[in-house]
Structure formats: structure tokens, C-alpha cells
Amino acid sequence: MKVINAFAKGWKKVIQSFVLCGLLYGMNFLFAFIVALPLKQLMDKKLSHSMEPQNLLAGFDFTVVVDFLNEYGVRDAFPNILANTQIIAIVFFFFSVFLTGGILAVFKNREEGFTRGIFWEGCAQYFWRLLRLTLYFLIIQVGILSIFFFILNAMTSGFDIEAIAHEGVIFDSIKILIPFYLICSGIIAMISDYAKIHMVHLDEAWLFKPFFGSFKIGLKKFFKTYPLFFLNFLIFVLILGVYWFLSERIITDNFTSILLLFVLGQVFILGRIFVKVLRISTATEMYRSLVYTTKNSEIPSLENQQVAHQNEE
Amino acid sequence: MRTLSRLIQVSNFNTKIETILCLLCFVATGFNLQGQSVLFPEPLSSRTASYDIDVQLDIKKKMIFADEKIHWLNSSTDTVRELQLHLYLNAFKNTQSTFMKEQGGASRGESTNKEDENVWGWQEITRFQDSFGNDLLVKAEYIQPDDDNEEDQSVIRIPLKEGVLPGQRVTYDLSFEAKLPNLIARTGYDKNYYFLVHWFPKLGVYEYPGIRYAEKGQWNCHQFHASTEFYADFGVYNVNIAVPKGYTLAASGLLQGTEEKDSLTIHKYRAEDVIDFAWTASPRMMEFHDKWKDVDLKVMANEEHIELVPRFFQATKNCLEYLDKHVGDYPYSNLTVVLPPFHGLGSSGMEYPTLVSGIGFKGLPDYIRIIEVITTHEVTHQYFMQMIATNEMEESWMDEGFTSYWESRIMDHYYGEKTSNIEFLSFGYGGMQTHRLEYLGLSNPKVSENFRFPWKFKHGGYHPLTYAKTCLWLKTLEGLVGFDHMNGIMKKYFEEWKFKHPCAKDFIAVVNNYVAENLSEEFPNGMDWFFDQVLYSSELCDYNVGWISNNKDEKDYGVFENTTEWGIEEGEGPEEIYTSKVVLFRKGEVIMPQEVLIHFDNGEEILEKWDGTDRSFEFEYKGTRQIEWAILDPQKKIYMDSNLNDNSYAVEIDQSPIWKTISKFFFWVQNTMQTMSSLI
Ligand SMILES: [Zn+2]
Numbered sequence: 001m002k003v004i005n006a007f008a009k010g011w012k013k014v015i016q017s018f019v020l021c022g023l024l025y026g027m028n029f030l031f032a033f034i035v036a037l038p039l040k041q042l043m044d045k046k047l048s049h050s051m052e053p054q055n056l057l058a059g060f061d062f063t064v065v066v067d068f069l070n071e072y073g074v075r076d077a078f079p080n081i082l083a084n085t086q087i088i089a090i091v092f093f094f095f096s097v098f099l100t101g102g103i104l105a106v107f108k109n110r111e112e113g114f115t116r117g118i119f120w121e122g123c124a125q126y127f128w129r130l131l132r133l134t135l136y137f138l139i140i141q142v143g144i145l146s147i148f149f150f151i152l153n154a155m156t157s158g159f160d161i162e163a164i165a166h167e168g169v170i171f172d173s174i175k176i177l178i179p180f181y182l183i184c185s186g187i188i189a190m191i192s193d194y195a196k197i198h199m200v201h202l203d204e205a206w207l208f209k210p211f212f213g214s215f216k217i218g219l220k221k222f223f224k225t226y227p228l229f230f231l232n233f234l235i236f237v238l239i240l241g242v243y244w245f246l247s248e249r250i251i252t253d254n255f256t257s258i259l260l261l262f263v264l265g266q267v268f269i270l271g272r273i274f275v276k277v278l279r280i281s282t283a284t285e286m287y288r289s290l291v292y293t294t295k296n297s298e299i300p301s302l303e304n305q306q307v308a309h310q311n312e313e
Numbered sequence: 314m315r316t317l318s319r320l321i322q323v324s325n326f327n328t329k330i331e332t333i334l335c336l337l338c339f340v341a342t343g344f345n346l347q348g349q350s351v352l353f354p355e356p357l358s359s360r361t362a363s364y365d366i367d368v369q370l371d372i373k374k375k376m377i378f379a380d381e382k383i384h385w386l387n388s389s390t391d392t393v394r395e396l397q398l399h400l401y402l403n404a405f406k407n408t409q410s411t412f413m414k415e416q417g418g419a420s421r422g423e424s425t426n427k428e429d430e431n432v433w434g435w436q437e438i439t440r441f442q443d444s445f446g447n448d449l450l451v452k453a454e455y456i457q458p459d460d461d462n463e464e465d466q467s468v469i470r471i472p473l474k475e476g477v478l479p480g481q482r483v484t485y486d487l488s489f490e491a492k493l494p495n496l497i498a499r500t501g502y503d504k505n506y507y508f509l510v511h512w513f514p515k516l517g518v519y520e521y522p523g524i525r526y527a528e529k530g531q532w533n534c535h536q537f538h539a540s541t542e543f544y545a546d547f548g549v550y551n552v553n554i555a556v557p558k559g560y561t562l563a564a565s566g567l568l569q570g571t572e573e574k575d576s577l578t579i580h581k582y583r584a585e586d587v588i589d590f591a592w593t594a595s596p597r598m599m600e601f602h603d604k605w606k607d608v609d610l611k612v613m614a615n616e617e618h619i620e621l622v623p624r625f626f627q628a629t630k631n632c633l634e635y636l637d638k639h640v641g642d643y644p645y646s647n648l649t650v651v652l653p654p655f656h657g658l659g660s661s662g663m664e665y666p667t668l669v670s671g672i673g674f675k676g677l678p679d680y681i682r683i684i685e686v687i688t689t690h691e692v693t694h695q696y697f698m699q700m701i702a703t704n705e706m707e708e709s710w711m712d713e714g715f716t717s718y719w720e721s722r723i724m725d726h727y728y729g730e731k732t733s734n735i736e737f738l739s740f741g742y743g744g745m746q747t748h749r750l751e752y753l754g755l756s757n758p759k760v761s762e763n764f765r766f767p768w769k770f771k772h773g774g775y776h777p778l779t780y781a782k783t784c785l786w787l788k789t790l791e792g793l794v795g796f797d798h799m800n801g802i803m804k805k806y807f808e809e810w811k812f813k814h815p816c817a818k819d820f821i822a823v824v825n826n827y828v829a830e831n832l833s834e835e836f837p838n839g840m841d842w843f844f845d846q847v848l849y850s851s852e853l854c855d856y857n858v859g860w861i862s863n864n865k866d867e868k869d870y871g872v873f874e875n876t877t878e879w880g881i882e883e884g885e886g887p888e889e890i891y892t893s894k895v896v897l898f899r900k901g902e903v904i905m906p907q908e909v910l911i912h913f914d915n916g917e918e919i920l921e922k923w924d925g926t927d928r929s930f931e932f933e934y935k936g937t938r939q940i941e942w943a944i945l946d947p948q949k950k951i952y953m954d955s956n957l958n959d960n961s962y963a964v965e966i967d968q969s970p971i972w973k974t975i976s977k978f979f980f981w982v983q984n985t986m987q988t989m990s991s992l993i
Pocket of ligand 1: 690694712713716
């Protein structure tokens with residue numbers, strides 16, 4: 001029941017804080033706009049009188065794209081645009097760390113819902129700690145990836161085509177390992193959610209407790225925490241599936257249909273943002289319910305009191 | 314055969330009666346060899362160089378041991394006093410061979426243990442006798458006709474004790490052994506998979522006036538270079554291959570029978586009117602059979618690739634059907650496609666007479682058509698270099714470029730112009746498009762002209778220019794003369810030059826003759842101007858529509874003679890008159906005749922012609938109509954134009970495509986960023 005409760009409450013909180021999703025979407029849009037604008041200007045400059053791009057309406061046309069890149073971009077403008085994309089993506093990553101602090105703060109102060117004050121204060125207050133925490137978990141993720149790579153390496157005799165029977169061995173090994181990898185990586189991602197939540201609730205300068213505490217919360221109550229995480233993952237898959245289904249049915253051969261697909265894409269991006277926020281919101285609800293009912297040692301006592309106090313509504 | 318050898322022997326005893334007897338020998342030998350024709354009722358070729366080889370594969374030592382008989386016809390008017398033979402496997406003898414040096418330090422691949430002697434390959438002739446029993450090895454020497462690399466042993470020169478008279482057929486008897494390299498340049502072994510190509514001592518081509526560019530008789534026998542392939546005379550091959558029992562075999566030509574001997578099985582093959590002989594052996598390979606018309610098709614594949622086999626058959630059938638229709642008959646009665654195992658990937662994608670190697674991977678989805686592309690390419694080589702036996706060592710564009718052109722045409726015909734190579738969801742590209750990218754995507758597409766020996770592309774561009782640029786200019790030639798005439802040219806070329814050795818000037822002559830007969834009005838000066846630009850020059854072709862203007866005519870203002878009027882009000886008269894112009898530019902050096910389709914706002918369209926010579930040119934119209942848009946080369950005849958996007962200009966045009974592209978890019982950026990943020 002706890003899973004359903006946490007999920008339902010989380011939904012409610014996100015819907016109450018929908019402005020938050022809007023804000024995050026706005027940031028995403030703004031950053032993408034900064035990247036896309038130079039490309040739009042380049043295309044306007046070079047293609048706005050050409051009739052060849054009309055071929056793109058009927059479907060993809062490699063020649064139009066290749067000639068455009070060859071003539072104007074491959075050695076000049078386009079690499080700059082791609083480089084900009086990379087830079088902006090990295091900047092956006094740090095900015096997202098910053099924003100995540102605000103999201104966590106909003107859900108910590110659940111009774112007040114979204115207020116700009118709480119959000120921006122949270123962004124600033126937790127930035128450095130969140131950045132460190134993110135870094136630790138990224139290191140763990142890289143470690144897991146390395147372990148799986150190591151296993152894959154062993155299964156394929158070091159990708160040595162001389163040593164394995166045929167190339168199918170490599171593909172089959174990857175097929176076998178991917179589900180396990182996704183599960184392990186997902187568990188770490190889930191634990192990292194609890195670490196962040198734990199961190200903002202404890203509000204200590206040191207990350208020792210939230211880091212290790214999150215493993216205790218996540219793993220000891222695994223059959224509550226993981227189904228919740230998986231439920232959120234399914235929501236993402238559902239959104240992706242719906243987007244895929246609809247986008248494949250829109251034939252973008254005129255301005256209206258292009259606009260329609262664009263709007264659908266924006267709804268999808270909003271959906272992704274919604275799922276991200278939902279993940280934190282539902283995990284916060286789960287965290288509170290676990291801490292509230294936990295009498296024993298898996299949560300440090302100080303934190304128990306602190307959180308329990310906040311839960312007395 | 315033995316009787317005839319005696320005859321030759323006798324004939325050489327006395328030089329005074331040499332000529333007469335040799336003439337007899339020629340007639341007798343020629344008769345006999347032609348009499349041997351068991352596959353074709355009439356020989357298809359001159360059968361200048363034929364080989365009988367008994368070879369045994371030693372799988373423990375990774376070696377072959379062979380006895381070889383070379384039957385050579387001196388078709389020239391010279392008395393030939395030496396032979397030159399390729400010993401291709403010596404290119405893999407050490408890091409000092411020309412092949413290895415040209416490949417650079419990584420020639421054996423980073424993963425190959427260069428200190429392991431098993432990775433290297435070599436071959437040695439242990440006995441070489443003429444029909445009198447003279448040992449010719451004594452004076453034999455390795456020569457380096459292309460460079461001064463004395464370490465290179467890929468060509469051997471054998472001075473003859475008895476010169477070969479004009480028209481004489483001679484037989485030489487030799488033995489050789491070869492250590493097979495770990496697969497390199499398509500040849501060698503990997504585990505228990507063997508791909509035996511360019512594996513036997515093989516004569517160069519004795520060229521004499523009348524053949525290609527030869528001004529005097531001489532051997533054309535180049536060293537083995539990193540980027541060159543082969544050149545050989547047509548002949549008959551009788552090859553008996555002894556491999557351990559349990560090995561499956563495929564080879565050029567037709568299997569005549571097998572024979573068990575101790576632990577070996579001897580496979581007896583015969584190939585007629587071919588320029589080479591290749592074979593493959595493996596205990597894991599399986600045979601699959603199909604048919605196209607009367608041609609027996611065979612695919613050799615390992616168990617893990619069974620699911621891919623139908624794709625190989627289909628691609629082969631498509632290719633043969635298309636070439637049969639547009640070029641000429643495939644005269645052989647069989648064709649084998651070998652799909653190497655993954656560890657034998659180094660032997661994939663290569664062409665030999667009636668035997669080619671393809672490529673494929675387990676689980677390769679249908680929408681990635683690399684199987685079809687490579688199979689089509691290699692099968693097309695049966696025409697361009699196997700039947701039309703151009704010199705791949707000097708004019709590789711004549712086989713690779715022609716093959717790339719036909720490969721693209723065939724693929725685009727059967728799988729769509731925009732989807733023939735890849736067709737995944739809404740993304741895809743076709744064969745011609747791929748070659749266009751390969752050539753025009755070069756950082757310097759002017760790095761060299763096409764007409765250059767492959768190993769003389771010192772600073773890159775060999776592959777894109779040889780394969781892709783040739784493909785593009787052939788497509789452009791097709792645009793200029795028209796699809797049907799292009800097929801006509803190719804048919805004529807095939808008919809005139811099959812089983813011969815044409816060179817560039819021969820092909821150009823075919824084109825010129827065809828054009829003179831069929832397109833003299835369009836091209837009264839022939840097509841030399843075309844080849845001068847596309848083949849012998851490195852310049853780019855690039856035209857564009859600069860702009861369109863529609864200016865309303867105004868009455869004149871100012872002081873004029875015989876009038877005191879200062880100006881006339883605008884808009885007088887019943888209708889407004891416009892001066893409309895389309896301005897065209899030639900940005901590249903290459904000059905091609907152009908067509909321009911001009912569309913007016915009243916729906917009228919005019920197709921104008923421009924010789925394309927001037928750097929800029931305009932078409933001007935006066936009237937009430939205004940130009941809405943203009944397309945230079947509307948049918949994309951000049952496919953090698955380096956930018957087709959600027960070949961059209963519309964005064965006003967729907968900007969939806971730009972919005973479509975931008976919105977997709979925008980969405981992609983958004984997703985990338987959101988994925989980054991999900992790492993937190
Ligand atoms: Zn080729």
C-alpha cells in the first residue's frame with residue numbers, strides 16, 4: 001500500500017506544483033533555443049530561396065542535407081553548432097543540479113507547495129552538496145558500467161574474434177547483460193534519489209549520513225522503494241510509447257503538421273520533466289512514510305526526530 | 314599435352330626451321346587447347362595464359378605446396394626473352410615490402426602480433442623449367458619495376474634460355490610453396506578458414522602495340538601495392554586442390570569431380586576464359602544453392618549466418634538480372650558468393666572470377682543493406698574487370714568506378730533512390746547519394762584527377778576519387794546522353810571489349826563512336842571535352858542560380874532631345890511591364906551544358922539552354938509576367954554538381970522545410986539536455 005500511497009501523494013504534489021514543471025520546461029526551451037538559433041539563421045541565409053529543401057517535406061533527403069553540410073557546414077559552421085550543443089548540454093547539466101536543489105526544497109516543504117522563494121533558496125542552498133552527491137553517484141554508475149564491461153569482456157574473451165566462435169557471441173552476451181545492467185543502474189539511480197532527499201531533510205554540511213543512509217533506506221525497504229521507482233519508469237515508457245505512436249502518424253508535409261509535431265514534441269519534453277519531478281516527489285513521500293514508521297536503527301535517530309517532527313501535521 | 318611439348322622441343326632444336334615448326338606448334342597447340350574447351354563450346358577469349366595447378370593445403374603448417382604448369386601464348390610480333398611473374402604473397406613477407414611500407418606501420422593491424430611468424434606470408438618458386446628441361450631459376454631475380462625497394466619480392470623476372478617466338482605457345486613447369494599469411498588484403502587463413510586468392514605465381518600481361526598504351530612489347534607486371542589489385546590475361550585453369558577430408562570447398566570455375574586420397578580429398582576444378590582463380594576452404598562452411606536462369610548460384614556460409622543466405626541470393630539475382638538487361642550476357646554457368654565468418658572478415662568484399670566474397674553479420678537487420686550493397690558490387694565486378702579485363706593496377710577507376718556506378722544503379726533500382734543503402738524509419742539514403750557524399754565530402758575533392766595509378770595517390774583521395782567520383786561522372790554522362798543511350802554505350806563497350814584489355818582511350822572511343830552514330834546533333838564534337846574535365850582534370854563542377862529580379866519598367870526621366878517633358882507618371886498605360894531576369898553563375902572550373910527551367914507567375918514555363926561556358930549568364934524577359942522561380946538542371950543531369958541546393962531559386966517559397974528541420978533539431982537538443990539532467 002505504501003507504494004500506491006506514495007505514488008498517489010507524489011502525483012498530487014506534482015500537480016499542485018505544476019508551475020515547477022513549467023519553470024523547468026522553460027529553462028530547457030531557453031537553452032535549446034540558444035543552440036538552435038544559429039542553425040536557423042544559417043539555414044535561412046543559405047536555403048531560404050532554394051527549392052531543394054522542399055524534398056524534405058516528403059521525407060528525408062540525404063542529398064539536401066549532405067550538400068548543405070558540405071557547402072556550408074562540414075568544415076565550418078556546423079561543427080560550431082554541434083560544439084555549442086555540447087557546451088550548452090554541459091552547462092545545462094550544472095544548471096540542472098542547481099534546479100534539482102529547488103525541486104527537493106519544494107517537496108521538503110510540502111505543506112507550502114511551490115513558492116518561488118522556497119524554490120530559488122533551495123537551488124542556492126543545496127547546489128554544492130548536490131553537485132558532490134551527484135558526482136559520487138556518477139562514479140558509482142561508471143563503476144557499475146565498468147563491472148558489466150568487464151563481464152562482457154570476459155564473456156567475449158576480450159572481444160577477441162579469434163577466441164570466440166562467431167560474432168553472435170558478442171551480441172548475445174550484450175543481450176543477456178543489458179537487463180541486468182539496467183536493473184543495477186536503476187537501483188543506484190533510485191538510491192541517489194533517496195540520498196538527495198535524505199540530504200535536504202538532514203540539511204547537514206557533511207554528506208556521509210545521506211550517502212550511506214540512502215543505501216539503507218533504498219535497500220532495506222527495497223520491495224517498497226524499487227516498485228515505486230519502477231512505476232515511475234513505466235510512466236516514462238508510457239509517455240515515450242504514446243509519443244512514438246503519435247509522431248509516427250503525423251506526416252510532416254506542411255506547416256500545420258510540422259507545428260503539430262513540434263507541439264507533440266514539446267508535450268513529450270514536458271512529460272519527461274514531469275516524470276523527473278514525479279520521481280523526486282513520490283520518493284519524498286516514500287521517504288517520509290518510511291522514516292515516520294521506522295522505529296529502529298536504519299535511519300539515524302537525529303534524523304528520525306527531525307523528519308518525524310516535520311511529519312506531525 | 315605431352316605430345317605437344319615434344320613438338321615444341323623439337324622445333325627449338327634448330328633455329329632455322331624454328332618459325333615454321335613453331336607455326337605448326339601454334340596451330341597444333343591452339344587446336345588442342347581449344348579442343349579442351351569443355352565448358353564453352355567455343356572459347357570466349359584468346360586464352361593467352363592458362364594454368365594447370367596441383368595444390369595441397371597443409372593446415373598444420375598453414376602452407377601450400379604446388380606444381381604448376383603455365384601455358385602461354387605469345388600473341389605479339391616480338392620474340393619474348395623473359396617472363397615476369399607476380400608473387401603476390403611476398404608482399405606480406407615482412408615490413409619492408411612495398412605493400413607493407415605503403416600501408417604504414419599499422420599494416421598488420423594493432424591486434425596482430427607482428428613477432429609471430431605465423432602472421433606473415435611468402436612464396437617461393439622451388440623449380441622452374443621450360444619444356445626442354447632447362448632450369449630457368451638460375452638466372453631468375455626479383456625486380457622492382459615501380460620503385461627502388463630492393464626488399465620487395467612481389468615480382469620475379471625469369472630470363473628464358475629459348476625465346477618465345479611470335480605466335481608460339483609454350484609451357485613452363487614449376488613448383489612452388491607458400492606460407493599463407495594471417496588474412497591480409499583478402500588472402501590467407503584465419504583459424505581453419507582459408508581464403509586462397511592471388512596465391513600462385515602468375516604471369517604479368519605482355520602488352521604490345523595495339524594493347525592499351527603500349528608502344529613496344531613489354532611486360533606489364535607491377536609490384537603488389539597497398540591500393541592496387543590485379544591485371545592478367547584470360548586463360549583456362551585446371552586446378553586440383555587437395556584439402557583434408559571434411560573441408561568444404563568453393564572455387565572459381567566448375568567442379569569436375571573429387572577424389573579421395575589418404576586423408577585428403579582432391580577437388581578438381583576447371584575454369585575457362587577467366588583472368589584468375591580463387592578458392593576457399595573451411596570445415597565449418599555450408600553450401601546453399603539456388604538458380605538464376607541457367608546459372609547455378611551458390612552461397613557458402615557458416616551456421617550462424619544461415620538466416621542471411623536468402624539476402625545474398627536475392628542480391629545476386631537482382632544484380633545479374635539488371636546487368637544482363639543493360640550491359641550484356643553473363644556467360645558462365647555458375648557463381649559463388651562466400652560469406653566469411655566474423656573472424657575471417659579480412660577476406661570480405663572481394664571479386665574473383667565466378668567467386669566473390671560478401672559481408673554479413675548475425676542479426677543484421679534488413680534495413681541496413683550492407684549485404685546487398687557489397688554483394689551487388691562484387692557480382693558487378695564479374696563484368697567490370699573480370700570480363701572487361703581492365704588494368705586494375707593502373708586504371709582502377711575503370712573497374713571500381715564502373716562497378717560503383719552499376720552497384721548504385723542496381724541498388725537504387727531495386728530498393729529506392731533514397732533508401733537503397735539504409736532505410737530506417739524516416740531516415741535513409743541511396744547508392745548514388747552515398748557516392749556523392751564520399752566524393753564531395755572529401756576535405757579536398759580536388760586532391761587528384763581520376764586518371765592516376767592507384768599507388769600514386771600519395772596524399773589521399775584514392776578511394777573516393779576512384780570509386781565515387783567515377784560513379785558520379787558516369788551518372789553525369791548518363792544525364793547528358795540520356796538513360797537509354799547510356800545503356801547503349803555500355804552495351805557497345807561490353808560487346809567490343811569483353812574478354813579484352815581496354816584502357817581509358819578505348820572506352821572514350823566507344824563513347825565517341827556511339828555519340829557520333831546516335832547523338833551527333835547534340836554533341837557534334839564528340840565527348841572528349843567531357844572526359845578531359847572529369848577524368849583527366851581534378852576540377853569541380855558547381856553552378857548556381859544567383860538571383861531572380863522582376864523590375865517594373867518605369868518611364869524615362871531626365872532631359873531628352875526633342876522634348877520638354879520632365880517625366881511621365883508611373884502606371885500609365887493599360888498594364889505594368891516588368892523586366893525579369895534569372896542570373897546564373899558558374900562557380901566551378903568544369904563546364905557542362907545546362908538547362909534552366911523558368912516559371913512565371915502566369916503559370917508559363919520555359920526551358921532554356923545555356924552552354925555553361927561563361928562565368929555568369931542571364932536570361933531576360935520583358936512583359937507583364939514575373940518570374941517566380943528558376944531551376945538550373947531540373948532533371949539533375951549534372952549529378953556531379955557539387956551543390957544541388959543552390960541550383961534553384963524561388964522569389965518566395967514555403968519555409969516549412971526549414972522549420973521542419975529546425976524543429977527536429979530543436980527537439981533533439983531538448984532531449985539531449987533532458988537526458989543530461991536525468992543523470993542527476
Ligand atoms: Zn570493387
